[in-house]
Amino acid sequence: MQSPASLAVAYRANGRKLTPQRQLIFQLMHENETHPTAEDLYAQASAQMPGISLRTVYQTLNELAEMGELQFIEIGSGATRFDPNVGDHHHAVCDSCGQIRDVHVRGAATLRPTDSTDFVINEVGVVFRGICSACETSRRKGSTQRGAKSPVQQAKASKK
């Protein structure tokens, strides 16, 4: 699934209706590479469809996830991020700006624990945490780099 055309098919297959709201959200989500939050999407959707509700955005995202059209990503920075790319890929998270970018990792799919052999693995996810080039650059230019905080701590601190 990638084209809006087959979106109708996917929805019908699930006994669901193809509403303007659903079409818009699906479209916005595929135009967006940033792994946005529901709120992010809501803002974008509102611009093109004034009156659309945040509730509908959440509902649609949940449906699409159920239909296997997208995945949720939780990096512990508050709101859930969503990802229209359900193919084989992984993520690099910048601990400074929170950006999540797609990355590919050779051999990731075949990684296995050296212990816990009695566990049926359905999925392997790799997450890299670090600093993106943009943040690294601005950081060198004398920004106040304080003592190291864990990614989570940082995420939580930035909420304030």
Added chain:
Amino acid sequence: MQSPASLAVAYRANGRKLTPQRQLIFQLMHENETHPTAEDLYAQASAQMPGISLRTVYQTLNELAEMGELQFIEIGSGATRFDPNVGDHHHAVCDSCGQIRDVHVRGAATLRPTDSTDFVINEVGVVFRGICSACETSRRKGSTQRGAKSPVQQAKASKK
């Protein structure tokens, strides 16, 4: 840091006090292999120290994280789970019961994205999702296994 003895040192080093609450939480956390939530810990702590507040549990966990004594784990199932093990290890999450177990993965630390080379990596995390042996067993005994839901969907559904 592992022993309660050095806990005092760690706290002092940070200009902090060694309170009974902090000692208890630290102890409980090291006795616990389940990657419990703050609420889980609060329940355990309350048993031994009636009157301790949930607020204090959260506060202490945050402090310990800042001090590098523990890490937070977010698997998208609601509450944050905490992990007293800050050493090199990874996790296997059961999509059925939510259990998180520690696993080791050979070569995980040296994994690198094949793309995004302009990213300074501080940490590599691997998460396996699947079904634990306990769930797999009970599942075979005719339990009602419904259609596949994503891990997150399942986590959210189980909240209701």
Added chain:
DNA sequence: TGCTAATTAGCAAGACTTGCAAATTAGATC
């Protein structure tokens, strides 16, 4: 053109976590 089940919008409420301020206390000082 009507019918009806599905969907939307709006708002209340739930789950988890943090802010705040008054009361308490660990640890230093005398």
Added chain:
DNA sequence: GATCTAATTTGCAAGTCTTGCTAATTAGCA
């Protein structure tokens, strides 16, 4: 041991994110 004070704990209000509920609306079908 008694005193002092900054740090800590509590309790509760409030914040953030997400979902429950239901009246009004609408897509898709006859």
